[in-house]
Amino acid sequence: MSDHHVDGDPHSAGNSSPHAAGGTVLSVTGLCKSYSHVVAVEQVSFDVHRREVVGLLGPNGAGKTTTINMILGVLSPTAGSVRIGGVDLARERARALASVNFSAVYASLPGNLTVMENLRFFGLVYGIPQLGRRVAELLRQFDLERLRNTKCGLLSSGEQTRVALAKALLNRPRLLLLDEPTASLDPAAAQTMRARIRSLAVETGCGILWTSHNMYEVEEVCDRVLFLSHGRLLLEGDPRRLPREHGAASLEELFIRLASEPLAEPLASAG
Amino acid sequence: MRLKPVAGILLRQFYLLRGSPVRSLPMFAWVAIDIVVWGFITRYLNSMAAGRFNYVPSLLGAVLMWDFFTRIMQGVSTAFLEDVWSRNFLNLFATPLTIAEYILGLVITSVATSMVGLAVMLVLSTAVFGLSFLSLGALLVPFLLVLFAFGIALGILASALVLRLGPASEWLVWPLPALLSPFVGVFYPLATLPRWMQFAGHLLPPSYVFEGMRTVLAGRPLSGGNLAVGAAIAALDILLAAHFFTRVFRYAAATGLLARYSAESAG
Numbered sequence: 345m346s347d348h349h350v351d352g353d354p355h356s357a358g359n360s361s362p363h364a365a366g367g368t369v370l371s372v373t374g375l376c377k378s379y380s381h382v383v384a385v386e387q388v389s390f391d392v393h394r395r396e397v398v399g400l401l402g403p404n405g406a407g408k409t410t411t412i413n414m415i416l417g418v419l420s421p422t423a424g425s426v427r428i429g430g431v432d433l434a435r436e437r438a439r440a441l442a443s444v445n446f447s448a449v450y451a452s453l454p455g456n457l458t459v460m461e462n463l464r465f466f467g468l469v470y471g472i473p474q475l476g477r478r479v480a481e482l483l484r485q486f487d488l489e490r491l492r493n494t495k496c497g498l499l500s501s502g503e504q505t506r507v508a509l510a511k512a513l514l515n516r517p518r519l520l521l522l523d524e525p526t527a528s529l530d531p532a533a534a535q536t537m538r539a540r541i542r543s544l545a546v547e548t549g550c551g552i553l554w555t556s557h558n559m560y561e562v563e564e565v566c567d568r569v570l571f572l573s574h575g576r577l578l579l580e581g582d583p584r585r586l587p588r589e590h591g592a593a594s595l596e597e598l599f600i601r602l603a604s605e606p607l608a609e610p611l612a613s614a615g
Numbered sequence: 616m617r618l619k620p621v622a623g624i625l626l627r628q629f630y631l632l633r634g635s636p637v638r639s640l641p642m643f644a645w646v647a648i649d650i651v652v653w654g655f656i657t658r659y660l661n662s663m664a665a666g667r668f669n670y671v672p673s674l675l676g677a678v679l680m681w682d683f684f685t686r687i688m689q690g691v692s693t694a695f696l697e698d699v700w701s702r703n704f705l706n707l708f709a710t711p712l713t714i715a716e717y718i719l720g721l722v723i724t725s726v727a728t729s730m731v732g733l734a735v736m737l738v739l740s741t742a743v744f745g746l747s748f749l750s751l752g753a754l755l756v757p758f759l760l761v762l763f764a765f766g767i768a769l770g771i772l773a774s775a776l777v778l779r780l781g782p783a784s785e786w787l788v789w790p791l792p793a794l795l796s797p798f799v800g801v802f803y804p805l806a807t808l809p810r811w812m813q814f815a816g817h818l819l820p821p822s823y824v825f826e827g828m829r830t831v832l833a834g835r836p837l838s839g840g841n842l843a844v845g846a847a848i849a850a851l852d853i854l855l856a857a858h859f860f861t862r863v864f865r866y867a868a869a870t871g872l873l874a875r876y877s878a879e880s881a882g
Contacts, residue, residue, distance in 0.1 A: 419868060437711075442711040451702075451706050454706075466706070469711075471711065472619075
């Protein structure tokens, strides 16, 4: 139990990982974000390794999106550091972000550009070599060829998710951030997407940080989960073992219990 | 600085213009309307003056140059606003794109779109109303360059204000050129203005252009020094505007404004 417990120690989460340090694609250390007197994220530390899918879980307002925004460089941390592939985001922003990409339900691609135009636009922004070939590959891979000249604003939710994911893979990222990537998909499409993302981690070797409120999905996809609550990292571990270790019948039950804790109380008493 | 991301910003604007007559039409339509309206006003004034004074170069020339400046400013801010309207900040600024690359992309976009407008203005004013820019000679180039530089500075400033104050503030930045126009003496000499307005006018680069233009049209020798001062102020304004944009960007990243532009509903 204590192996998995994270209680503000900046290094405990990262060190508990079974993966070799050489394969670390993301290293978050002592990350804090506060707005005047409101603390949104407090001393969050964790690593993501190559070929690993890490679930970032927590109730609404727990600090998941804030953490993701800090990793993406669109929100400056109050304290702490983010290293992507060993590159410090604060010092070498462009170099660090060259090996990251993301997809989030709340950050849809410009609806006034077609699928093809969006991919070409973002491909240039990421500085992708042989862009035409890469775009063609992704259109094929995500079954988007027939939609290439359709404006993104006219696509269904599922199609938009596929385009967003294609954009997220343009630069062959070493770190992929997915904020509720299946939230707007029907069960069958979500199942396909989960399998696709899972295989991405294996085939491309990228590390994936995944947020979701669907615990079934998390158990199926994630190698490891991080529980955030009130901006603090409470717990970390294997999603298939954690419920049993903490006396919960399921990951969902454990999630509900953690979410209802007023603050990061030691969970040992619950187990 | 990398060229591909700059080209990306330019390409995005091209895609938008290509696919939308609503966006491409104003490049021609408003400048054409301005030239036609002012062209007939100058014709009327010429008929009243009965040959004693030719209003075409001083009035229509001034309108053309002021329109060019306005188009440059709006070209920069409109390209920026496309990212506001499509809630694209999160997608855009979570990439390796630097602020310098982004601003350069906006500026080149503005140059490209404004040149189209300038060409329309030149053709209409010359072919229909007989405005000859040969009377300004080679000075037309530095005149346009100073206006171009200040238009860029004002466009960057306007973009920074929208980033800082929120999407609704676009209504505050559109009238910026109109706000400046009384001070820069587009249609009258600065000496016409009260002293405090003259002082303000001397801080604005377009005043050196319009004063210079009137000097040349009156057949007097132009002081190159004055135009150089205007150019230097315009260059300084670009640097100050870019610095201001960078500071606002950092503020937006620190306060979460940048992320909220795209993710207002995110939990």
